[in-house]
Amino acid sequence: MYVKNKGIFLTIALVLVLASIASLVFRGFNLDTDFAGGMAVTYEINSEFSVSDVEAIANEALGADRSPSSVQRSGNEVIIKFGFDNDLDNDEARSDFAMTKIAAITEGLIAKYGAPVEETPAEEATEETPTEETPAEEAPKTGVVLKSQDIVSPSTGRELARSAVLMSILACIAILLYVTFRFEFTSGVVAVLALVHDVVILLGIYSLLQWSVDTNFIAAVLTVLGYSINNTIVIMDRIRENTRHARKETYGQIANKSIAQTLNRSINTTITTLLTIGMVYILGVPSIQAFSLPIIIGILVGFYSSVFVAGPLWATWRDSGVKKK
Amino acid sequence: MSRSIVKFAAILLVIAALFYVGLFGFDITDQARVFGILDEDGITQGLDLKGGTVIVYRAQTDNPSEDDMNTVVNMLRTRLDNQGYTEATLTRQGVDKVRVELPDVQDAQRAVETLGSTAELIFAETVAPDPADPNKLIAEKQVMTGKEVKNAIAEYGQTEQGMTKSSYYISLELTDEGRDKFSEATGRLVGQPIYILMDGLILSAPTVQTRIDSNTCVITGEFEPEDAKALAANIKSGQLPFSLEQVEVRTVSATLGEEALGNAVKAGLIGLILVLLFMLIFYRIQGLMADFALLGYIAVVFLILANLHINLTLPGIAGIILSIGMAVDANVVIFERVKEELKLGKTVRSAVDAGFNRALSAVVDSNITTIISALILWFLGTGTIKGFGITLLIGIVVSMLSAIFITKLLLKQTIGMNIKNIWLFGVSKKKPVDELKGGKA
Numbered sequence: 001m002y003v004k005n006k007g008i009f010l011t012i013a014l015v016l017v018l019a020s021i022a023s024l025v026f027r028g029f030n031l032d033t034d035f036a037g038g039m040a041v042t043y044e045i046n047s048e049f050s051v052s053d054v055e056a057i058a059n060e061a062l063g064a065d066r067s068p069s070s071v072q073r074s075g076n077e078v079i080i081k082f083g084f085d086n087d088l089d090n091d092e093a094r095s096d097f098a099m100t101k102i103a104a105i106t107e108g109l110i111a112k113y114g115a116p117v118e119e120t121p122a123e124e125a126t127e128e129t130p131t132e133e134t135p136a137e138e139a140p141k142t143g144v145v146l147k148s149q150d151i152v153s154p155s156t157g158r159e160l161a162r163s164a165v166l167m168s169i170l171a172c173i174a175i176l177l178y179v180t181f182r183f184e185f186t187s188g189v190v191a192v193l194a195l196v197h198d199v200v201i202l203l204g205i206y207s208l209l210q211w212s213v214d215t216n217f218i219a220a221v222l223t224v225l226g227y228s229i230n231n232t233i234v235i236m237d238r239i240r241e242n243t244r245h246a247r248k249e250t251y252g253q254i255a256n257k258s259i260a261q262t263l264n265r266s267i268n269t270t271i272t273t274l275l276t277i278g279m280v281y282i283l284g285v286p287s288i289q290a291f292s293l294p295i296i297i298g299i300l301v302g303f304y305s306s307v308f309v310a311g312p313l314w315a316t317w318r319d320s321g322v323k324k325k
Numbered sequence: 326m327s328r329s330i331v332k333f334a335a336i337l338l339v340i341a342a343l344f345y346v347g348l349f350g351f352d353i354t355d356q357a358r359v360f361g362i363l364d365e366d367g368i369t370q371g372l373d374l375k376g377g378t379v380i381v382y383r384a385q386t387d388n389p390s391e392d393d394m395n396t397v398v399n400m401l402r403t404r405l406d407n408q409g410y411t412e413a414t415l416t417r418q419g420v421d422k423v424r425v426e427l428p429d430v431q432d433a434q435r436a437v438e439t440l441g442s443t444a445e446l447i448f449a450e451t452v453a454p455d456p457a458d459p460n461k462l463i464a465e466k467q468v469m470t471g472k473e474v475k476n477a478i479a480e481y482g483q484t485e486q487g488m489t490k491s492s493y494y495i496s497l498e499l500t501d502e503g504r505d506k507f508s509e510a511t512g513r514l515v516g517q518p519i520y521i522l523m524d525g526l527i528l529s530a531p532t533v534q535t536r537i538d539s540n541t542c543v544i545t546g547e548f549e550p551e552d553a554k555a556l557a558a559n560i561k562s563g564q565l566p567f568s569l570e571q572v573e574v575r576t577v578s579a580t581l582g583e584e585a586l587g588n589a590v591k592a593g594l595i596g597l598i599l600v601l602l603f604m605l606i607f608y609r610i611q612g613l614m615a616d617f618a619l620l621g622y623i624a625v626v627f628l629i630l631a632n633l634h635i636n637l638t639l640p641g642i643a644g645i646i647l648s649i650g651m652a653v654d655a656n657v658v659i660f661e662r663v664k665e666e667l668k669l670g671k672t673v674r675s676a677v678d679a680g681f682n683r684a685l686s687a688v689v690d691s692n693i694t695t696i697i698s699a700l701i702l703w704f705l706g707t708g709t710i711k712g713f714g715i716t717l718l719i720g721i722v723v724s725m726l727s728a729i730f731i732t733k734l735l736l737k738q739t740i741g742m743n744i745k746n747i748w749l750f751g752v753s754k755k756k757p758v759d760e761l762k763g764g765k766a
Contacts (some may be wrong), residue, residue, distance in 0.1 A: 042581070095571060099434050147581045149433060153572040155383070159419070167705050174697045182690055191694075217709045219640055219702065223717065226698025227651065230691040234658060237687035265661040267655040272603055276596035276650035280643050283592040285585040287373070288639055295647065 002259045003252040006312035013197055013309045018193045020204020027207050032214035035161060037154030038083040038295060039070070039098050040104065044076055044145040047113050049303045054078050055111060061104035070212075074286050077147065084154065089122035098151045106146055114143040130223045164218040168199065171225050179233070190314045191229060194305040201301045202294055216287065227273070227295075228302025231266050238262050239314065255315035259307060270303045329741025336735055340621040347627030360631040361388060367631035371638035371712060374586045376579030377428040378436050382569040384421040389515070397423055397569065399554075404440055407630040418707050422572070433576040447471070449520045450510065452527075459526030468510040473503025479553035480543075493553035495529075508538040528556055565606055593646040604653055608660045609751040610739060611732075615656040620732040622652050625723050630716070638712035648720025655692070657727030659684040660750075667752045674740050676750075681733055692725045 002009070033040045045054075055071045058080050062068065066081040082101070083092050172192050180188035199221055206213055238258035246254050251270065279291040345351075350361030360367040372379055384397065398415050401423060405413045410427055418424045430436050449464030456463075476498040483491050499507055509521070511533050518530040521544065531544050548556070585710035601619065626645060630637065663680030671679065699721060703712030 027559075044580075051377075055392050084576075089753070095437065095574075098574070099437070145578065146576075147573070147578045149575040149576045153570065156381070156572045163705060163707070167701050171371060171698045171701050174701070175694050178625055178694060178697060179690075215710065216640060219706070219713045222698055222702050222706075222710075223644075223647070223713075226717070227697040229694040229698075230651075230654065233691040233694055234687045237690055238688075241683070261665065262661070265657050268603075268657045268661075269651075271602050272653050272657070273647065273650035275599040275603065276593075276646050277597035277643075279592040279599070280589065283588045283595070284643075285581070285639075288585065288589065288643055291640055291643055323533075 002148060002308065003256045003312050003315050006316060009308040009312055012314075013305065016201050016204070017197055020200045020207070023204050024200075025208040027210065029203075029207055029213045030210040030300065031157065032212040033081055033083075033150055033152050034156035034214040036083065037152050037157055038081060039102060039152075040079060040081045040148075040150045041102055042077055042079045042147040042149070043106075044147050045078060045113050045146070046076060046143060049078070049113060051078065053112070054080065054109070057108040058082070058105050061108045062101055077286075079286070094153060095151070102146075102149055102151075106144070109144040116143040116145045121132070144155060160215060164221070167218075167222055168225060171222065172196070175229060179236070181234055183240055186314060186317050187239075190310050190317070191232045191236065193313065194232050194302075194310040195225055195229055197305045197309060198224055198298055198302045202298050203211060206294070211293075212290075214290060216291035217294055220291050220298065223295055224298030224302060228306065231269070231302060231306030234265060235259055235262050235306060235311055236314070239311070250315075251318035252315040255311040258313045263307065266303060266307055271300060273299055329738045333735065333738035335744070336731075336738070337617060340617055340624065340731075343624035343628065344620060347624040347631070349356065350631070360630070360634075362627040364631060367634065368637045369634055370582075370586070370702070371636050371641065372426050372428060372575075372582075373577050373639045374582040374637065374642075375428060376431070376577050376582045378430045378433045378577075379573065379575045380425045380427070380433075380437060380440065380571055380750050381418065381573040382423045382425065383572045386421070389421050401425060401440060402440065402638050404457070410436070423569075424707075429579065431576060431578060433574055437571060437574060438518045447520075447522045448507075448510075449522055450514060450517075452520050452522065455525055457606055462520075462522060462527065463525065464520070464522060469503050469506040472496070473500050473506060475500050475503075475761070477557040479548075479550070479557040481550070481559060486624050492545070493548040493550055495548070495553055495557050497542050497544065498588070499540050499542065501540075504538070504540050507542065510538060511542075511627060512536040512538075540553060557693055578612070586642070589639065589642045593642070593649070596646055597649055600650060608656075608750070611656075611660045611663065614735040614739065615660070615728070617735055619649070619652055621731050622724050622727040623649065625727065626719060629719050629723070635715060636712060637716075640710070640713040641716040644713045644716040645720060646722060648717060651695075652720065652724030652728065655684075655688045655725055656732055658687050658691075659728065659732070663750065664752050673750065677733075677736055677740060681729075685729070688729065692721055695721050 041061050043054075048231045051071055051073050054073075055068065058068045058071060062082060068080050070079075070081045072079045072081075075206075085097060172195060175195065176188045178188075178193045202221060202224060205211075206217070235258055238261055239255055242249075242254045242258050243251075249257075277292050277299070280297060281289055284292060346359055346361055348361045350364045350367065351359045353359060362368060382397070382401070384394065389397075401415055405411070405415075405425070405427075410430065412428050414426045416424045416426075425440065427436055446462045447470050448468040450466040450468055451464075452462040453465045454463075455461035459529050474497055477494055479497050480496050480595060481491060481493050504703075513532045515535060516533065518532050520530045523527045530545055544556075597619075601616045604613070604615050604619075608615065626648070629635075630645075655750055659680055660686040663676050666676035666679045666683075667673070669676075692723065696718065699714050699718035702710055702716075705716050
């Protein structure tokens with residue numbers, strides 16, 4: 001059935017890939033501070049607060065003509081992101097800009113929600129007198145705490161993007177070479193096409209939904225690159241084996257049989273991987289969620305491409321080669 | 326049969342022992358210790374887990390030479406040490422970047438200011454305590470500054486005629502202006518020291534032997550080779566040929582890191598339990614063996630991480646958790662194959678053998694393609710991506726080996742125990758049992 005319905009499967013894949021490319025061209029990415037350069041500051045606010053209030057404070061702190069590019073809330077934490085002024089041409093100016101603005105936002109928030117409990121002396125004392133640790137930890141959390149701050153210069157993103165593209169291309173070439181060496185050229189090309197399918201659709205989804213793209217996203221895409229090839233290779237391996245024993249079967253029939261024989265395995269492996277990375281997503285802090293979500297999407301897309309795209313594509317190519325002869 | 330049970334129990338004991346050592350470590354002798362993942366000296370936690378500040382500097386020049394970059398590293402090292410940031414780590418990143426990691430430092434602003442200030446090299450006649458900072462000195466009477474030094478190199482040899490002992494010294498090359506100032510000062514100060522101050526601390530205070538009127542001069546002292554090189558680099562860095570731009574400043578509070586670590590560990594545990602149950606339900610006795618092998622796999626990964634003292638970052642932990650899900654993949658491939666062979670009516674023993682042999686090529690090929698990606702991440706990635714690449718790589722290699730060897734070894738013992746009920750292998754008993762020939766133990 002996989003090869004018989006290849007028209008449908010391959011059309012779906014093609015449409016998704018084209019839609020993704022269209023979105024990448026016309027909508028582009030919502031680049032996070034890692035790429036675009038800028039500041040991302042995380043505060044923990046231990047009292048009632050609303051995102052709009054925080055946004056108003058940030059607006060005021062940044063000055064009249066500027067506003068944060070995003071204010072996101074997760075639990076009692078709030079992440080404020082904003083870019084550099086365009087007229088800052090040297091690094092020192094940018095660094096000063098970042099530090100003053102962050103300090104201004106912190107001040108504004110503290111003015112509204114209160115200062116944190118002074119924990120520093122207690123922390124230092126704990127090294128000599130462990131007994132003092134307990135009261136410090138038990139003290140109720142109050143006020144505004146600056147939990148993390150990232151300041152990234154715009155030049156970093158360009159290099160990051162360049163190295164990500166380089167790593168992806170290298171991975172594709174290396175995989176193509178290996179698969180060609182172990183199987184044959186058609187399999188290599190099909191495996192890499194399936195990979196490109198996975199990565200393009202993953203990028204497309206992020207572009208279409210305008211989800212923010214950061215360093216973790218790159219690591220995730222590269223993981224998908226390495227992982228989704230697994231399913232394809234297992235199917236190719238079965239095709240290789242079945243081809244050896246085949247007498248009169250067409251390549252389509254061989255592919256069909258191979259996909260069916262490995263289907264249980266493809267499903268089960270996908271499930272076990274989703275179980276673990278799914279837990280990481282559900283329980284993780286925001287930065288690790290940003291890393292696990294693309295992997296989850298990539299695994300699902302990769303399952304589709306391995307089962308419904310790679311095999312049929314391979315059979316079509318090989319069978320057309322036979323007819324010509 | 327009883328031999329198989331003994332062997333089986335022995336393997337389980339080994340896995341349990343590995344797991345214990347992987348967690349808590351083990352002292353082989355007084356000096357040698359196998360580290361466990363919970364040891365303080367085992368894994369090093371990345372800054373995103375324990376909190377701290379990361380600053381990445383980039384040389385503002387097109388092609389900085391290897392020497393220049395090493396000078397930058399030395400200079401930053403000295404400044405960090407002088408300011409008491411002794412736990413800081415410095416790594417070169419790419420061609421033109423230096424990554425400074427400051428564990429436990431929350432005040433990014435102060436760190437940036439401290440590191441960002443230009444290193445001030447001063448040659449002084451007399452010094453006085455710095456009124457602003459009692460640990461530092463200021464030059465009361467200045468001879469010259471780092472600007473007048475063209476180059477500084479550490480050299481080895483006899484520093485004075487007639488002396489037989491060789492030692493390390495620092496050879497300075499001065500600008501013409503520096504030569505004039507230095508010659509004037511050394512002429513006046515014979516027998517007195519000249520203080521060489523770097524950022525308010527005394528680097529060296531050589532006593533002037535004789536008036537020096539040349540473009541080169543030497544600083545002698547009881548230098549260790551490393552000290553001499555570092556000193557030369559420091560003096561040179563007073564006049565780096567380019568300035569440094571800080572391209573990234575990231576601070577993570579210790580509480581955020583703790584929270585992240587706690588959540589990740591919890592996610593890992595729940596994910597692990599789900600995978601163990603899934604395998605047990607789907608593959609029954611084979612699944613149980615795979616579960617033991619999976620625990621063995623985790624133990625080995627812990628041991629490797631702890632004993633290579635790998636810097637564990639948050640994506641790195643995610644990589645390990647992900648690898649738990651992927652680790653059973655090789656087993657799934659093999660077991661599905663064993664099931665197929667059983668359905669063909671083979672005996673349990675020959676089905677297991679055939680399953681392992683036939684699935685081997687699929688397991689190896691699919692893992693090698695993933696290894697290729699992991700290697701690329703490890704070699705070309707930076708920061709957290711690099712950390713993720715290394716854990717992914719360790720995970721894949723160990724899991725492949727554990728699936729092929731540990732699971733097979735365990736399964737063979739169960740066959741030795743005469744378990745022939747194919748339901749236990751996850752195959753439904755539609756066919757009458759007598760159609761299947763039982764294997765002999």
